[in-house]
Structure formats: C-alpha cells, structure tokens
Amino acid sequence: MNLILIEKQELTTDHTVVLTDHRGEHIKNVLRCSKNDEVRVGLVNGPTGSGRILDISPGQVVLKVDCTGPPPPRPLVDLILALPRPIMLKRILTQAASMGVDRIFLIKANRVEKSFFQSTLLKKRNFKPHLLFGLEQAMDTLVPQVSVHERFRPFVEDLLPEIVKQCPIRLAAHPDISQSLLQAVSPPITKKVILAIGPEGGWVDFEIEKFKEQKLIPFNMGPRILRVETAVVAILAQLDLCKRSPVIAIQHS
Amino acid sequence: MNLILIEKQELTTDHTVVLTDHRGEHIKNVLRCSKNDEVRVGLVNGPTGSGRILDISPGQVVLKVDCTGPPPPRPLVDLILALPRPIMLKRILTQAASMGVDRIFLIKANRVEKSFFQSTLLKKRNFKPHLLFGLEQAMDTLVPQVSVHERFRPFVEDLLPEIVKQCPIRLAAHPDISQSLLQAVSPPITKKVILAIGPEGGWVDFEIEKFKEQKLIPFNMGPRILRVETAVVAILAQLDLCKRSPVIAIQHS
Numbered sequence: 001m002n003l004i005l006i007e008k009q010e011l012t013t014d015h016t017v018v019l020t021d022h023r024g025e026h027i028k029n030v031l032r033c034s035k036n037d038e039v040r041v042g043l044v045n046g047p048t049g050s051g052r053i054l055d056i057s058p059g060q061v062v063l064k065v066d067c068t069g070p071p072p073p074r075p076l077v078d079l080i081l082a083l084p085r086p087i088m089l090k091r092i093l094t095q096a097a098s099m100g101v102d103r104i105f106l107i108k109a110n111r112v113e114k115s116f117f118q119s120t121l122l123k124k125r126n127f128k129p130h131l132l133f134g135l136e137q138a139m140d141t142l143v144p145q146v147s148v149h150e151r152f153r154p155f156v157e158d159l160l161p162e163i164v165k166q167c168p169i170r171l172a173a174h175p176d177i178s179q180s181l182l183q184a185v186s187p188p189i190t191k192k193v194i195l196a197i198g199p200e201g202g203w204v205d206f207e208i209e210k211f212k213e214q215k216l217i218p219f220n221m222g223p224r225i226l227r228v229e230t231a232v233v234a235i236l237a238q239l240d241l242c243k244r245s246p247v248i249a250i251q252h253s
Numbered sequence: 254m255n256l257i258l259i260e261k262q263e264l265t266t267d268h269t270v271v272l273t274d275h276r277g278e279h280i281k282n283v284l285r286c287s288k289n290d291e292v293r294v295g296l297v298n299g300p301t302g303s304g305r306i307l308d309i310s311p312g313q314v315v316l317k318v319d320c321t322g323p324p325p326p327r328p329l330v331d332l333i334l335a336l337p338r339p340i341m342l343k344r345i346l347t348q349a350a351s352m353g354v355d356r357i358f359l360i361k362a363n364r365v366e367k368s369f370f371q372s373t374l375l376k377k378r379n380f381k382p383h384l385l386f387g388l389e390q391a392m393d394t395l396v397p398q399v400s401v402h403e404r405f406r407p408f409v410e411d412l413l414p415e416i417v418k419q420c421p422i423r424l425a426a427h428p429d430i431s432q433s434l435l436q437a438v439s440p441p442i443t444k445k446v447i448l449a450i451g452p453e454g455g456w457v458d459f460e461i462e463k464f465k466e467q468k469l470i471p472f473n474m475g476p477r478i479l480r481v482e483t484a485v486v487a488i489l490a491q492l493d494l495c496k497r498s499p500v501i502a503i504q505h506s
Contacts, residue, residue: 002478072476095483138477182498221490222497223325224391225255230348233483234490237474241491244475245435 001026003042003139004051005132006065011043015065016054024061027053033061042141043067044132072140075100076192077239078167080160082109082199083148084228086119090130092229097134097144099236102192105163107149109207111199117150156210164214167194172211173235174218175202175225181235184219187242195239197231254279256295256392257304258385259318264296268318269307277314280306286314295394296320297385325393328353329445330492331420333413335362335452336401337481339372343383345482350387350397352489355445358416360402362460364452370403409463417467420447425464426488427471428455428478434488437472440495448492450484 004027010017019027027033033053041051041063049067056062083106084092096104108117116122127146135141149155164170168191171184196203196211203211208218226234257280263270272280280286286306294304294316302320309315336359337345349357361370369375380399388394402408417423421444424437449456449464456464461471479487 098477098479098483099487100477137480140477180497181494222493224351224353224393226351227390230351230486233486234352234493237487237490238494240475240487241434241494244433 001030001136003040003048003136003141004063005042005044005136005141006051006063007044008046011065017051017063017065019061019063020059027061028056039063040139041065041067042135042139044141045071045143046141047071048139048141072142074142075102075144076189076243077101077236078103078105078163078192078194079144079232079236080105080107080194080196081228081232082107082197082203083112083116083122084199085113086116086121088227088229089121092232093127093130093144093146094134094137095229095233096236097131097140098138099134099233099240100138100140101144101236102142104144104146105149105155105159106146107155108152109199110152110204111201117148122148152207152210156207156214160211160214164194164216167192169193170214170216172196172203172208172216172218173198173221173231174208175220176208177218177220179217179219180222181219181238181242184217185239185242187245189239189243193239195235197228197235200228254283254389256293256301256389256394257316258295258297258389258394259304259316260297261299264318270304270316270318272314272316273312280314281309292316293392294318294320295388295392297394298324298396299394300324301392301394325395327395328355328397329442329496330354330489331356331358331416331445331447332397332485332489333358333360333447333449334481334485335360335450335456336365336369336375337452338366339369339374341480341482342369342374345485346380346383346397346399347387347390348482348486349489350384350393351391352387352486352493353391353393354397354489355395357397357399358402358408358412359399360408361405362452363405363457364454370401375401405460405463409460409467413464413467417447417469420445422446423467423469425449425456425461425469425471426451426474426484427461428473429461430471430473432470432472433475434472434491434495437470438492438495440498442492442496446492448488450481450488453481 038050042048047067048069051063054062291303295301300320301322304316307315
C-alpha cells in the first residue's frame with residue numbers, strides 16, 4: 001500500500017479521518033509510523049496529498065488530511081474483458097487498476113461459462129475493494145468504472161458503437177492472427193484506447209467479426225499462449241510502453 | 254494446460270506413457286478426449302509433438318507419443334530477481350515461465366527479508382512444478398534454470414561479471430530513475446538480455462551502483478508503483494514487444 005485511500009465521506013469537517021481498518025494497521029505495522037509522521041494520502045476519485053498522524057493507538061489511527069494536489073490523469077485505456085472465472089477476476093481487477101484502466105466492461109462471450117455471472121462477486125457487484133487494492137499500490141485515486149453485460153450481442157451492437165466514438169485506437173487481442181501490437185498501432189499512443197481481451201481459448205469467429213465491424217484491429221501476443229490474467233497485465237504494459245515512447249518511426253522491413 | 258509435458262524417463266521404449274496425475278485428469282475432464290484422439294505433447298527440455306490416446310479409463314490415460322518437432326527457441330531473457338515472499342515467488346515462477354525466461358537468479362538484497370530463504374520452497378528448491386505449470390500454459394518445454402544466491406555481494410562481484418558476458422543487453426528496473434525502457438534499449442532486441450528486478454521498495458543505492466558497474470542500465474516503469482509479480486510480467490511483456498517489433502527508429506524529440 002503506497003497510498004492510503006480515503007472516501008470523502010469519511011472526512012470530518014475539520015479534515016480528519018479515523019482509520020480503524022487495514023489502513024490503520026498498515027500505518028502502524030508496515031510503515032511503523034509515530035505521532036506527527038506524514039503518510040501519502042489520496043481521496044477516492046479525487047486529489048492526492050498527505051496525512052499527518054494526530055493519534056496512533058492500538059485501535060485506531062487519526063489523520064489530519066491535506067489533499068490539494070491534482071488528481072492523477074485518467075488512464076487512456078478502456079478494457080472489454082470476457083468475464084473470467086470469479087477468483088481470477090478479483091486478481092485481474094486489482095492488477096488492471098494498478099496498471100491503470102478507465103472503464104472495464106465485463107461481457108459474455110461464447111467461451112465464458114454462464115455460471116460465472118451467478119457468482120457472489122458478480123451478483124453483489126462488489127468490485128470496489130479489489131480495485132482500491134490496485135490503486136493503493138499504484139498511487140492512483142481514480143476507481144475504474146466496472147459494468148457487467150450478460151449478453152454479447154446487445155453489448156457489441158448497441159453499446160460498443162458509442163464506446164468506440166470516444167476511442168480512436170481500437171484493439172482486440174486474438175491468438176489466430178499474425179499481426180503484432182506494433183503492426184496494429186503506431187506509437188506514441190496519445191489518444192484513448194479500447195482494448196478487448198477474450199476468454200481462455202480466445203474469441204470465436206463471430207465475436208471477432210463483430211469487433212472488426214466496429215474497427216477494432218485484431219493483434220496477437222506471439223506464439224506463447226498466456227492466461228487471461230497474465231495477458232491483461234502484459235498487454236496493458238505494452239500499451240503503456242507505446243504511450244511512454246518517444247516518437248517512433250516503424251520501418252516495416 | 255495447452256501442452257501435456259512429459260519427462261523423458263516417463264516414456265517406455267515403445268514411446269508410450271501412462272498418465273495417472275493431473276495431466277490425465279486434464280485430458281479427460283477439460284479436453285474431454287476419447288480413444289484415438291490426439292493431444293499436443295512436449296518432452297521436458299526437449300521437442301514438441303503429439304500424443305495419441307491408446308487407452309482412457311477412470312484411473313489413467315495412455316498416450317503414444319510422437320515428439321519430433323524442434324524444441325522451442327531458448328528465451329532471450331535472463332532474470333535476476335530479489336527473492337520475493339515465497340507465496341508470491343510461486344506465482345512469479347509460473348508467470349515468468351509462461352512469458353519465457355532462460356535463467357532465473359534469486360538473490361538477496363537489502364530489502365529482502367532473510368527469513369524468505371528459510372521457507373520450505375527455498376529449502377527444498379522445489380521450483381519445477383511451478384515452472385512446468387507456466388510452460389504447459391505457454392506451450393514451451395524449456396524449463397528455466399533457477400539458482401539461489403543468499404548473499405548479494407558475492408553474486409554481483411563474482412558471478413554477475415560472467416553472466417553479463419553472455420548478455421549484451423543489460424537492464425535494471427529501478428523506480429528512482431527517469432529514463433524509460435525505450436530510452437535504455439533500442440528495439441528490435443535480438444541479443445540476450447539480463448534484467449534485474451528488485452524487491453518491493455526497490456534496490457538500495459549500493460545495489461544499483463553495483464549493477465551499474467556491470468553496465469546494467471537503470472530504467473523505470475513510470476509513475477505507477479507495481480507489485481513485483483505485476484512488474485515481472487509487465488517488463489517481460491515490454492521486452493517481448495521490443496523483440497517482436499519491426500525495425501524501429503526512435504526519434505528522441
């Protein structure tokens with residue numbers, strides 16, 4: 001935890017907060033702070049800053065919060081993800097939040113088991129703790145917006161056309177294709193990206209055709225088949241490299 | 254599991270193998286194969302090919318193995334990794350093997366807890382199952398060679414000079430540095446890479462100086478602080494993109 005994330009409604013009018021959960025434990029046991037020490041603090045979906053420790057005792061930590069820095073920039077990537085197995089989804093949400101994504105669309109696909117939508121995690125839509133865990137790590141405050149779409153066709157036909165309007169760079173990871181990411185995009189990436197990542201086993205032809213209709217460009221990650229949770233981190237990392245790169249001229253030799 | 258990995262000593266003289274463990278279960282319950290079906294097979298540290306099912310019954314699966322294809326190419330990356338917490342190490346070994354690494358040097362660093370070296374996993378050096386799990390996923394057969402180095406200084410002073418002789422591209426991930434990966438290397442990467450990834454909290458100054466003496470170039474992964482297991486996948490993915498890229502001319506604008 002590199003940033004203590006606080007919900008705005010936890011703050012009192014004099015900008016103090018009483019932490020009695022894992023955040024207080026972290027300040028005491030990992031950071032080993034004392035009274036008057038400062039810790040890095042962020043307001044959920046808001047600015048970052050610092051918190052000075054007014055009181056530290058076995059049951060609680062009281063912080064005086066001063067968050068006046070600008071919020072971090074919104075991540076450039078929206079992620080369409082064929083709903084993975086719930087236990088894997090938790091880790092993916094955390095890792096995706098730590099890498100930086102703006103919106104996450106969890107969708108049905110041919111190779112997604114219907115029962116995944118019946119899991120407790122999906123029914124309660126209790127994604128936030130897993131997302132915050134990744135944000136605390138990455139020192140970000142902007143919680144990715146997660147939505148769930150139980151039917152593929154209404155998603156791609158009705159919603160996706162609206163999504164892609166905001167995303168000039170459109171990508172679909174797909175193993176049955178020869179072109180690599182660098183053949184599908186031209187770094188540096190400076191505009192919003194929509195990225196679709198399929199289930200274990202990949203998208204079926206119908207699905208990839210539907211994505212192509214919306215101008216998503218299929219690309220592959222090489223001959224090694226990655227688990228979805230590995231692929232999510234790997235592709236986001238590659239996009240980040242493309243984003244951070246200086247001007248690159250690719251010479252297709 | 255995209256490849257059924259078999260140890261050479263499991264094969265009989267007529268090239269059959271009897272599977273009674275998770276591999277047999279996978280063939281029955283996930284692949285749902287029948288007699289005479291073929292599955293993708295690889296010999297550990299050897300060639301890939303196919304296995305025809307001679308017998309499938311509740312207790313076992315018998316395969317006739319035909320592995321005559323060339324073994325996959327050796328990965329280009331050697332990884333120096335500050336020993337992570339054992340539970341995290343298991344996942345990292347699996348993910349690193351699935352991304353492709355040649356050798357893994359697990360080393361002590363200032364911010365590595367000594368107790369990690371006393372864990373059962375480290376004492377038994379039983380890394381292979383975790384590595385095979387990643388290889389089965391990635392359809393590779395070459396098991397990364399893992400070695401353990403309980404003291405930092407002998408490793409960097411005595412062993413590292415030998416390692417770097419084989420690795421023209423030398424990198425050390427380090428958050429306290431401004432240059433990115435694309436400022437530290439020039440794609441496409443075609444030569445062997447040595448990559449050092451530090452513990453949670455990063456390398457200390459002394460360690461990074463020691464790496465610099467061996468011409469490892471420090472680079473950072475951007476403002477987001479990643480957990481080590483995320484960083485390993487992210488950096489290997491970025492190196493893979495650099496490896497797979499067409500000729501790239503970087504114009505530092």
